[in-house]
Structures are given as structure tokens and as C-alpha cells.
Amino acid sequence: MKTYRWIAVIILTFMLSLSVSAVNAQTLPQGTASISLTAPTPNPAATSREISFDIIISANYVTPGLTAADIYVKYDSALVEPPASPNSVAEAIPDFFGTSNNISSIELTQCPGSTDSCAHLITAGAAQVTHSGVVARLHFMGKAAGNACFSVVQSLLANANGTPVPNSQAPQAVCVNIDSTAGTVNAAILRQGTPATISLDGGTSACTAVSARARGTEFNLSNTDKDGKFSLGKLEDGTYFIWAAYPGYLDSRKSGVVVADGKIISDFGATTLRGGDINGDDVINILDVRLIIRRFNWTNIPVRSASINCSNVDDEPADINDDGIVNISDLAIVSGNLGLKGPTIWQP
Ligand SMILES: [Ca+2]
Ligand SMILES: [Ca+2]
Ligand SMILES: [Ca+2]
Structure with missing residues (x-):
């Protein structure tokens, strides 16, 4: 009799644990992600010279893995401008998505909901569950003297099922001082x-x-x-x-x-x-x-x-x-x- 009771307890415990797992799968968030920008280099920069910085994505328990990002980076069009070839604004870096990283689209456009200037980047690659790394390097040219800042103003991330991944953007802009002596x-x-x-x-x-x-x-x-x-x-x-x-x-x-x-x-x-x-x-x-x-x-x-x-x-x-x-x-x-x-x- 004791043996039956033990078997019943074990079965009950097993079933209970299954149901708890099922509840967890339904209620736990499907992971989160964040986006940040590195400090632009060189700093100080100069007019007519290149300025670059990286976009970093950090995925945290994203299931079934983060596979795509749609990011708007605001820039100060009075102080910086894109390189001669706008396609060279964004360079894919195989740090976050690995060698599968590709930049599907880069365009220079208005930021969402404002008249500010933005670089709009769409990039995708192999699913990343928990990983942090550079996804792209942006290049601009110094245009005029001043403190030029860049910031992520909108970002949409999606997992391998196409479901949006909650993400937070870097709250602070990154800035670079463009030297007033260059060209004068x-x-x-x-x-x-x-x-x-x-x-x-x-x-x-x-x-x-x-x-x-x-x-x-x-x-x-x-x-x-x-x-x-x-x-x-x-x-x-x-x-x-x-x-x-x-x-x-x-x-x-x-x-x-x-x-x-x-x-x-x-x-x-x-x-x-x-x-x-x-x-x-x-x-x-x-x-x-x-x-x-x-x-x-x-x-x-x-x-x-x-x-x-x-x-x-x-x-x-x-x-x-x-x-x-x-x-x-x-x-x-x-x-x-x-x-x-x-x-x-x-x-x-
Ligand atoms: Ca005269
Ligand atoms: Ca003469
Ligand atoms: Ca005269």
C-alpha cells in the first residue's frame, strides 16, 4: 500500500511540474533586447573627415531567437552628412548575427514623426537567443563645426516567428565634437x-x-x-x-x-x-x-x-x-x- 502511495505522489508531482512548465511557457516574456550606440570616432572629428560608430544589439533569452531589426538613427544634418555614396553609410559587421549578417536596406530619410534626419537601417541574420554584438557600423562625414549627436529614435526587433521583441533604446545620444579649425x-x-x-x-x-x-x-x-x-x-x-x-x-x-x-x-x-x-x-x-x-x-x-x-x-x-x-x-x-x-x- 505504501508503494502505491509513493507511486501516486511521484505521478502527481510529475504532472504538477508539467502543468507549471506549461503555465511558464505561456506567461513568461519571450525575451527582451536592447539597442545602443558606441561613441563616435575620432573625437574630435574634422570637417570633410569620416566619423563612425557602431550599433550594438543585446538579446536576452529571446526565443526562438532574434532575427531581424529595423532601426532609425537620428543625425544632425547641419553638422554631418553621408559619404559621397549613401549606400556606404551602413557597413554590416558580423558580430551580432555572425556571418549570416546582412543589411537589407539603408536609406536616409525623415525620422518617424518628425522632420529630423535619420538613417533607416533594416538588417537580419541567424537567430540569436542570448547574445550581444555589433550589427552595423555607420559612417558620416563632418560638415560643419559643432557638437554632432546621434541617437536611436525608433527600433523594431522581431524573433524567428516574426513576433515583435520588446526592446529598449539607448536613452542618451552619443556625440562628437567637430573641430572648427578644419578648413579655416x-x-x-x-x-x-x-x-x-x-x-x-x-x-x-x-x-x-x-x-x-x-x-x-x-x-x-x-x-x-x-x-x-x-x-x-x-x-x-x-x-x-x-x-x-x-x-x-x-x-x-x-x-x-x-x-x-x-x-x-x-x-x-x-x-x-x-x-x-x-x-x-x-x-x-x-x-x-x-x-x-x-x-x-x-x-x-x-x-x-x-x-x-x-x-x-x-x-x-x-x-x-x-x-x-x-x-x-x-x-x-x-x-x-x-x-x-x-x-x-x-x-x-
Ligand atoms: Ca575709384
Ligand atoms: Ca594689364
Ligand atoms: Ca572695381
């Missing part, structure tokens, strides 16, 4: 005879055209501001000429300007353009004097340095100093520079 030059381009008197902001070295040149190609044509300051923006590493030009002046040239790691590392100060090349043949001579005489006392002359955004003005080169009149001041400048040839070397 501690130099100025002035013009002999200026400041003129009729410019919009009362005396200016504005609107001298400046660019970098290398291997017969001109890069990043821009204009000086009223103080003659300028930025050359993005330049690939290499050695350049800096070229400055304004109507009525000889060009000035700075050679051997080195850009390394996205920064202009050559040190150079100001240059002053020499006035008097009215006909633009890179030499100041009697032909230029004649042009001044021919236009002597012309008034109300439009000047490029006073135009909005340095645009759409056919500057009269005989009004060398941009005061709106061709007179003895212009004649004095050309006469003082007779015989000079351009481009002149970079010097005050």
Missing part, C-alpha cells in the same frame, strides 16, 4: 587702396575670389568676408596653391599649402593684392593707364565688393578701389605699380 585659414586677403567708402558696411575687403588649386583643378571657390577672411572648406589631404583674384588687381598666389587629416597645417598670414591690372593680362603697364584715362571721372560705378553675396555685378576694374568713381586715386594706384606682374607672391 588664419589668413586674410586685402586689396591695395581699400577700404572703399561706398560698400554696404562701410569699408571692406569683401568679395575677393579665393580657391585652392592642385593638379590643374580649382577647388572650393569662395569669397572673402569684409575683413578679407576666408574658409577653404573641405579639401582632401594634399598640397595646394591658394589663389586670390579681384577685378582690376593682379592675382596673388600661395604655394605649398599642405592639408593633412582634413586640416590646413601650413601657416600663412595676409596678402595684399596689387591694383592696376585693368585689362586682366597679368601685367600692369601703359595699356592699363590708358584705360583709366579713358574712363576718367566715370561715376556711380557698380562695385562687386558692395553687392549682396558678391553676385551679379560686373565690377568695373578701372575703379580699382571700388569707391564708385574713376579718378586720381585709381590712377595713382596703377602708376605706382607699373611693371608689376602677376600672380604676386603672398605677402602683406
